[in-house]
Amino acid sequence: MDPQIIIFLLLVLTLSIFLGFELISKVPSTLHTPLMSGANAISGITLVGAIIATGGEGNHTSHWLGALAVIFATINVVGGYLVTDRMLEMFKKKETSSSQGEKK
């Protein structure tokens, strides 16, 4: 790896970590579970790497490994976003909740 690329990627990493701390430290405890599952869905971004490993250059085995990675990353991404959405849908303010009946 070119040293300049390493430095650049490390810069991106450092700034992102600080940004992450800034963003998350303000989340109220009510939303900690959706925050966790929502962040979890974002960590499924490895799907990008998995897609390259599956369909890009490589040999038989590396394509198979990539395909497995795509499957698991996809579960992570779709599962994470759907579950988060289901949870957030339930968080309601007082005015709206009283007019709605029970869900089950």
Added chain:
Amino acid sequence: MNLDIMINLAYILAAVLFIFGLKMLNSPATARKGNLISALGMFIAITAVMCSKGLSYKFIILSLIIGMILGIPASKWIAMTTMPEMVALLNGSGGLSSLLVGWAEYHHHQTLDMMTAITTVLSVLIGGVTFTGSVIAWGKLSEKFYSKPILYSGQQIVNSIILVGVLIGSTLFCLDPAANYPIFIAIVVISLILGVLVVIPIGGADMPVVISLLNSYSGLAACATGFVIQNNILIVAGALVGASGIILSGIMCKAMNRSLSNVLFSGFGSTVQKAKEGAQGEVNPISGQDAYYILEAANSVVFVPGYGMAVAQAQHVVRELGELLEANGAEVRYAIHPVAGRMPGHMNVLLAEANVPYDQLVEMDDINPVMNTIDVAVIIGANDVVNPAARHDESSPIYGMPIINVDQAKTVFVLKRSMNTGFSGVQNELFFYENTRMLFGDAKQSIQALVAEFKG
């Protein structure tokens, strides 16, 4: 503009959307939209990578479809009470994916330069630990495995030896990646074993810390993978997730007054002296009807839910009782301890499922100062988080842990099946206080009885 630049610009756009999405999670009013924006970012990133030159799509599309077939139904049908297990499994699949990408890259190139070799090892190690660690956490949460801490003599030594082994193996591998495929496989195997070993000594009540920590790892694994394939979006997204997991773990540890290393290395409750157990005095049982008379006269009521409410699936009847009390003129609030339940915010999600408006949910620090004005505090399936011993009894294992001071309310109702101890194995002196009334029985049935009294 060439294709490569276009793809990278799309990644930047995706990163911006992730950031906005997370920012909008700051308030329940915007959170759902934020999640959609973050999902849009993910969609853009995936679309962009699909436009890369020279991809063969057959395998990719097939795997994407399999992943969706497995992921979509599971997340649609799962019950809200089992959400901690679901989050653990999703975490695990993210970690496994990072491991596999690192492996695929190595298998393809083999001759890696030093920096790439180091990051490959990192993505495999963190990914592997995240995967098996999450599976064990899932097993403990769903009580498929033994959920008590598993401790054995020499545990620290075994773990240390494995860690040293990993370090030596990784160094050898990084010095000459091409010649050391067997070492690489060994690292994969060890990382999977390590994930099991680090989670088994941790007890059920400490799961909120473990889950948020594993969440952080899954982000860091994605980050390391980003270095392997030199991809910005993986690094940015991974770092955001890593940071969020670390912050949550910190909040959870603070709420238990324990350091992270204490949670990770010493099974909570395993060292409790059993001598102090057994009754410390007389408890005052109360019948459902008497409880009704007190509640009926109350002007302010606070519910304090714990994991027991999730087990009894009592959140819907609790909300019903809350509404009846409100109609009766009482001010109703729900006080939630940061580590109540099995993951951060677990109780909030359950109460939201039961249609409790989020403005009635209050945090520990907001309710404690006004606790002495509360007429009735109703404890549903919580124990350690309301144990006053945490304030004054230095010999108690939970000494120093911030608690909800329900004992300062005028009357305390404790809904409990029997006099068994909580997860920490500590007897709760609150039960013997003069203003405490024990309402024995299944939490759900007890509350249903109260609801029936109000209606009848």
